[in-house]
Amino acid sequence: MTAVEPGTKKKRISKKNKSAWRKTDIQDVEQFLEDQRQEERVGTFTEKQDEDLFVLDSSPLKAKTTTVLSIKQKRKLNAKKPMRTFQPMENTSKVEDPIVKRNHVKQKKNGRNIELEVCNPTKPRHRQANSDRGQYYVKMEQRLADKKAKKTNFETDIWEDVDFRDKIPGLKDEKGWISRDLALHIAGNVGKKLVKTHASMHHKTIKGKKFEAPHPGMSYNPTLQAHEQLLSQVVEREEGIIQKEKHLKRVTTSMFSKVTPQQRDERRLMEMSAGLDEDEKEEESEQEEPQEADSSDKAYRTINAAVERDAKKSKQARRKELKQKELQRKTELKKKLKQQTADLIRIKSIRHELDDEAEDLNDLKKRRKQRAEKKKFEPKRLGRHKFEEPDVDVNMPEDLAGNLRNVKPESNLLKDRFHLLQKNNMLPTTVAVNRKKSKVKRFERNTHKDPGTSYQDLADRRRAAAKAAKQTKDTIKI
């Protein structure tokens, strides 16, 4: 039974021969006869009851789900398709492979297909792996639950007074039999050691108040006086900086004159060859000198004179020297004694001198102490860089709007906090380093270069020109 399309004509075939008759389609006739026979055997539809023909469908209707694939699913489906890049390699030709029995090289797949192994395990090791995985998942769920419980959710009062003994079952001491020391010892051995915090945990990094009140001139709508005061502070600071810079410039940059490279080289040459020139000069001068030298002194002098021992002292001289020494000692002693007796009278003033000295020392001590005390309030030198006060935040007079809507916020709060941490000795002062990236040598690829003119190009051009010329010639002829 071939469906005949309405528009097309049925092809007529000649029924001349028997073989031609065989080609005729008699399927429809046969189908009809078959149906008739079937009806005779079974009976017609009209005779049948409804119950015999239809079945009551008690299962719920499945809602038609419009299958909207998620991006992930789509991606998975796409992954199953062959890659687009390989499409040209596919054999699309209708011509069959002439060699039927070609040896196909089976490409081994990259890695195992774990999904397949999980879904339909074929080997015992697959099954083993599956069971292992199951066990692992159970364990992991337990771990995840533990982790969730561990997360801090601020549901306890950590500052509540809790005795550590209450947490360890055996140590709950109702009758007062277990001493604290013993409890501590047991807790340590049980594995719940009580850690005593080190005293330096609570050490203050800086003395003084943590909160520094803002200057009243920093108000968004300050009084004129306060604002001017703040401004003058800023100006003073700025002037100090300028002065320092000036000083540094005077001491360094302006101390040296600027020279051209040529001059520099000349100077260098002069400097390096300073001694050489002198030698030459000396030689010259030596040549002149001898006449003078001859006139003044003719004695021979060595450069390093030989060391000569002094003439040996005589015994008498030694004795005399000794005597002199003894005499000197005695006179000194006498002088000292005399001084002592004189000092007896001067005892009061000596006491004064001593007192003065002691006072000076005391003063020094006090000053040192004061300095040390003052240092406690100042930022310390923790690292390589010294802490420097950040600039004072101030609104310039023209920026003061006087209302909340137009406030010009001047400071960077984050920077402010960062500097405060440094000031309070909680962070060492650091300077951000700009690491220079190593220079990349860049060059164009040959394929991306501007097309140059090669010999080939030139030849092509010439040929094209010739062709064009020829054509024009032809056209003219016509």
Place this chain on the structure above:
Amino acid sequence: MRRPKKYEAGEATQYISRRAAIRKLQLSLNDFRRLCILKGVYPREPKHRRRAQKGSSEIKILYHTKDIRFLLHESIVWTLRDYKIFAKKSSRDRAIKDFRNLKRRMELFPEIKLDHIVKERYPTFIDALKDLDDCLTLLFLFSTFPSLHLIPREQSNLCRRLTIEFLHYVIASKSLRKVFISIKGYYFQAEIKGQKVTWIVPHYYPFKPQSRQEVDFKVMSIFVEFYTILLGFTNFRLFHGLNLAYPPQFPSTLLQDSADTFKDESTFVSDRIAALNFELLRTDKVQEDEEEPDIDMELLEQDGDSKRIIKMKQEAQEISRLRTLFKGLKFFINREVPREPLVILIRSFGGKVSWDASVFAGATFAENDETITHQIVDRPSLSTQYISRDYIQPQWLFDCVNQRQLLPTNDYFLGESLPPHLSPFVDSKRDSYIPPEEKALHDPSLIETHEQSEEESEEEDTAEKEEEVDQELLDAQLQLAYQQETAEYKKYGGPDGVNEDEEDFSEEDDDEEDDEEEDDDEDVDEATKRKLQEKEKMSVQSGKVHKVNKRQVHKAEVDEHRLQARMVKPRHRNLFRKLIREKQTKEKEEWLLRKKRRNIDADSKEAKKTAKREARKLAAEAAARAAKMVK
């Protein structure tokens, strides 16, 4: 005996360089930094650097060896090492594209637990409160951040949540004391459990990107990580102290069944909580009235009336007045005004507040509500205005809170140029010299006199007027004193309490007398006679003003001071002398400045006068000339 080697004892062993510490703890530099910040271990400056650094004189970052040894026992160190392992393993998974494993690993990311560190660093709750300044400022700042490099979004969200909770506590406990708008941001100072906690909230402007050159974001993020945990536990304790449910919840009565609430209840509730405009759910059913702090004061009174106690009493009185400053007032915040700081102010002093519903969720009444008493506006003009309310600029609220009284609103009206906003952190009652302009700002009663005095200077006949002004000033002061007295009387029964009782007694006596009169009619004549006699004798004399002998008062003061000086213990004598000297120098300075000011004022006045006189003279001459010309 072994010869002791160099640097085996003393300062050299007390300190350890950062590099050595890292090697000892087997951590990377980043992990070490994190550990130190979390545990509160900071670098130290040695007394003698060369000795501490074993001979080398370059400046290294040093730590106490004991601190580092203490860090060795920390459980976090293991977690930090786990991080390293985690990073290695997960990067391997990523490299071989084993995403199944990677996902599993990500879920098991080892997270740091900091609860025990909070307890360790702040053994008592008060310690934690003392260190809350930095914490709050940083968290308020971070709550405004979007997700940045090194600052994850969860962190800034958590910051927002915790700060909102803290603000709820501040509102519920009415503990706000001082506020200040500076160019940095809004300063708030609250008194929590006797501790002054100050924090800065940045101005409500769009986020401005930061350059990474100036601030180490990673370090700040670590600080914030610790501070979030600290503030979380602090909030928990604070909320429980007020019998509020934590995390904050909404009373179910306020949850109306509308489509809005049903759609997404959690966001609905969190929006309302962030609005700060509703009372939170309490764990106890009964709403307790405010506890009266006066009782403690009464107890203190028995110890005698020393200056300190009087001061404390005044302070307590002021604070109790402050806590109900805006009670009964209804505010509406216009859309151009930053909502949050104003809501905090109004709500924590008992006012009711609402705003345009389109600005933020949680508005309770609309702009056209006739019961609104104040509308807060920050624009030069407004098209539709209601007569029933005051249109004021936001500074009024801040100034009211700082002065602890409701100021007259006329200076703060819509479009007015505002009086300067003074810092509450500068003590207005300080001993040093305060210029009269600033004094006038603090005490509104002085404003008028000051202005008047200026007006007078322009007029000729100053003397009489000045007297009048003096009288007015005196009257004003007397009135003020009287008011204070009555206020005190109301508060504490005051010194007049005894008198009242006496009056009662006298009344009773009268009654008794009446009874007697009824009883014995016979003695009436005698009694009337006696009374008549007494009446004749009675007379009213003109009252005399009690004159204070200044010299005597001064003498008494000096005597008292001498006595005080004698009472000082010998070991405190130096300190006492120093204090006295400081006081004297301060007074002298103040006196000098005042004198200077007086001179300047007088000079300027004189100059004005002469100028005026000359002008008048010139005018007179001109008039005369004109008259002549006419003639």
